[in-house]
Amino acid sequence: MNKTNHSEKVLVAMSGGVDSSVTATLLKRAGFDVAGAFMKLWRPGDNFKQDKNEEKAKEIADSLDIPFYSFNFGEEFKAEVVDYFLKEYRQGRTPNPCVVCNNEIKFGLFLKQASDLNVDFIATGHYARLKRNNKVNIYRPKDKSKDQTYFLWQLDQNKLDKVLFPLGNFEREEVERMADSLNLPDRAQESHEVCFIPNEIKDFLNKHLDEKPGKIISEDGEELGEHEGAYLFTLGQRKGLGLSNGPWYVLEKNVKENKIVVTKERENLKKKELIADEINWISGKPDLPMKVITKIRYNSSGVKAELKEQDNKLKVTFNESQWAIAPGQSVVFYSGDQLLGGGVIQ
RNA sequence: UGCCGGGUAGUGUAAUUGGUAACACACUAGUUUUUGGGACUAGCAGAUCCUGGUUCGAAUCCAGGCCCGGCAG
Numbered sequence: 001m002n003k004t005n006h007s008e009k010v011l012v013a014m015s016g017g018v019d020s021s022v023t024a025t026l027l028k029r030a031g032f033d034v035a036g037a038f039m040k041l042w043r044p045g046d047n048f049k050q051d052k053n054e055e056k057a058k059e060i061a062d063s064l065d066i067p068f069y070s071f072n073f074g075e076e077f078k079a080e081v082v083d084y085f086l087k088e089y090r091q092g093r094t095p096n097p098c099v100v101c102n103n104e105i106k107f108g109l110f111l112k113q114a115s116d117l118n119v120d121f122i123a124t125g126h127y128a129r130l131k132r133n134n135k136v137n138i139y140r141p142k143d144k145s146k147d148q149t150y151f152l153w154q155l156d157q158n159k160l161d162k163v164l165f166p167l168g169n170f171e172r173e174e175v176e177r178m179a180d181s182l183n184l185p186d187r188a189q190e191s192h193e194v195c196f197i198p199n200e201i202k203d204f205l206n207k208h209l210d211e212k213p214g215k216i217i218s219e220d221g222e223e224l225g226e227h228e229g230a231y232l233f234t235l236g237q238r239k240g241l242g243l244s245n246g247p248w249y250v251l252e253k254n255v256k257e258n259k260i261v262v263t264k265e266r267e268n269l270k271k272k273e274l275i276a277d278e279i280n281w282i283s284g285k286p287d288l289p290m291k292v293i294t295k296i297r298y299n300s301s302g303v304k305a306e307l308k309e310q311d312n313k314l315k316v317t318f319n320e321s322q323w324a325i326a327p328g329q330s331v332v333f334y335s336g337d338q339l340l341g342g343g344v345i346q
Numbered sequence: 347u348g349c350c351g352g353g354u355a356g357u358g359u360a361a362u363u364g365g366u367a368a369c370a371c372a373c374u375a376g377u378u379u380u381u382g383g384g385a386c387u388a389g390c391a392g393a394u395c396c397u398g399g400u401u402c403g404a405a406u407c408c409a410g411g412c413c414c415g416g417c418a419g
Contacts, residue, residue, distance in 0.1 A: 143379090
């Protein structure tokens, strides 16, 4: 941000938390014409907590003396994110709702609403960097420990063209310090875990998926116990099996037969390759095959791999076998710090 | 109902062959980069099949009973 005078308009997605509050502050200081907006998303049951966060966001907007909007995306969020989430589980896969939410809601609907307000940009508190040449590219942030680029792989040029990530060049600690020194009204908690699930995922799925007890089987076919529904598990899962003499890990799940196969050998969950579908390239498809850094889960450091085309899909071959690659999760590709794109694991 | 082995926390095992019950898993909580999962740390348990007996002292020895595997037929 080098703006100091023009008044380009920016709409900041404000959750009431530290990151988005500092985002708004930074933009204002940089001379942008800033407004804030809260997104109301779908929640089961009462919305008490969300309303509170909206209040906080509004207070912060007021204290910054910027206009404040509230968008109700409840229905759309339910349709795009929650229903997708359930559908994936129903098929025995492991969805990544945050990826979809980013693409459909935050950088989809929100962006659209923002355009209707005639703003030039939207901004969020994501830790990621954008570099603009003739294309806009996403890079990992300065604070590698907060890197959120994993969740942004579905974005495209149309969207990125209107996006700002002011926090990309800051350490999380600096952001916190700024928030403290700003004396912002008390801030909302940062979100962890699936935002629309109040307690246990298990309970949520149980309520929506019609779970039935089924068998837990060992690799050699021995019946070891019962589970409450095969949907509930994901590959590599250890908790919740209730088996003794372990630890046991979910090796396969068979939703049709409502059966879970477990192993004691972690090694058996390692795979050298995967097939990815629904590929998105952020600034165009590169020449394949190519060597990249990949991540198959948010919470991991990248590993080297080679990408090849296979049918209409992408075959990812890792230099080192990866553990518990779960269908439905995202695999993303980097070249150095640049996020090239990603896909959904089959 | 001629013959062996065994019954210990929710589960699986251990306890120098008499000395005052341990370990793992499960479970619970916390930590960890907006998902699932994983990992790490901590916590948790009146559990010695029953009844008698021997002994200062028994999960360990003895007797009887009940139950469970199996060798047997």
